[in-house]
Amino acid sequence: MKQIYAIGIGLIGGSLAKDIKRHDSEVVVHGISRKDATLNEALSLNLIDKKATLDDISKADLVIVSIPVDATVKLLPTILDKIPETALVIDAGSTKEAICKAVENHPKRRNFLAMHPIAGTEFSGPSAAIDNLFVGKTNIICEVEKTAFKLQEKALKLFEAIGMRIRYMNPVAHDKHIAYVSHLSHISSFMLGKTVIEKEKNERDIFDMAGSGFASTVRLAKSSPEMWTPIFKQNKANVIETLEEYINNLIHFKTFMEQDDFEAVFNEMRETNHIKDILNGIN
Numbered sequence: 497m498k499q500i501y502a503i504g505i506g507l508i509g510g511s512l513a514k515d516i517k518r519h520d521s522e523v524v525v526h527g528i529s530r531k532d533a534t535l536n537e538a539l540s541l542n543l544i545d546k547k548a549t550l551d552d553i554s555k556a557d558l559v560i561v562s563i564p565v566d567a568t569v570k571l572l573p574t575i576l577d578k579i580p581e582t583a584l585v586i587d588a589g590s591t592k593e594a595i596c597k598a599v600e601n602h603p604k605r606r607n608f609l610a611m612h613p614i615a616g617t618e619f620s621g622p623s624a625a626i627d628n629l630f631v632g633k634t635n636i637i638c639e640v641e642k643t644a645f646k647l648q649e650k651a652l653k654l655f656e657a658i659g660m661r662i663r664y665m666n667p668v669a670h671d672k673h674i675a676y677v678s679h680l681s682h683i684s685s686f687m688l689g690k691t692v693i694e695k696e697k698n699e700r701d702i703f704d705m706a707g708s709g710f711a712s713t714v715r716l717a718k719s720s721p722e723m724w725t726p727i728f729k730q731n732k733a734n735v736i737e738t739l740e741e742y743i744n745n746l747i748h749f750k751t752f753m754e755q756d757d758f759e760a761v762f763n764e765m766r767e768t769n770h771i772k773d774i775l776n777g778i779n
């Protein structure tokens with residue numbers, strides 16, 4: 497897989513390009529993006545070797561799509577139209593059902609592998625790309641049986657080289673589960689940040705009093721709205737369901753406080769401490 501075309505070279509596309517280049521010095525990474533400034537930044541950071549356009553993917557061995565999920569749904573059929581018969585296309589989108597559906601009947605469906613690397617930070621754009629982002633992280637692969645066997649093998653070799661663990665899941669289950677462990681965490685972080693900012697108009701005071709607990713809980717509120725709005729839109733039903741359950745828990749907690757039922761408050765927290773055992777080993 498020597499000619500790699502990275503469509504989107506922000507945090508995920510750029511980090512994938514970095515790791516792949518480090519593991520195989522012979523690959524040439526061609527960057528494709530909407531803005532020329534993004535490509536220039538990616539070139540200067542050495543994430544890509546050359547600039548390219550969508551028409552150039554007719555020469556690709558591998559195409560990596562790491563753009564917002566609504567843009568992926570729109571562009572993926574065209575990408576499959578343009579690639580040669582032997583190329584593999586992978587996408588890193590954080591939702592999977594709409595993306596898989598967009599190409600379910602495409603004549604080159606077998607050239608596509610749907611994945612979601614559970615790795616990231618709150619930063620975006622080429623400058624957010626980092627080495628070894630994927631080491632020890634889980635990569636969820638959806639509908640693997642719909643990808644040509646030889647291309648599955650190529651993809652798995654690549655994921656192994658950059659240190660990822662593989663899990664297989666269907667797109668519907670993926671979107672349902674990820675709403676709890678990723679999408680809800682982002683909304684709760686954004687809304688916690690909003691609540692504090694609205695109350696404490698003087699941001700200096702917030703900064704002076706903020707401990708590491710506050711900083712780690714609102715970390716995700718620094719994430720890109722351009723990337724997250726399409727995710728919430730595509731996963732609307734699941735996200736609303738998780739929000740209802742979360743809001744109910746908040747209301748319960750508030751009611752215990754109002755009723756001076758601090759035994760119930762204690763028990764809520766004691767029961768939730770079990771998260772330590774569940775998360776043990778996850779970094």
Ligand code: NAP
Nearest residue numbers: 504505506507508529530531534562567589590616620621
């Ligand atoms: P990012 O850092 O913001 O990079 C996005 C890239 O897509 C940029 O190169 C941007 O370039 C391009 N882009 C933005 N809007 C576009 C549009 N409408 N059409 C075409 N290109 C567009 O985002 P990211 O964090 O790498 O996320 C990329 C994908 O990975 C998303 O699908 C996301 O769901 C998924 N993902 C993210 C994380 C995470 O933690 N961030 C984790 C796993 C998976 P221009 O500025 O030139 O447009």
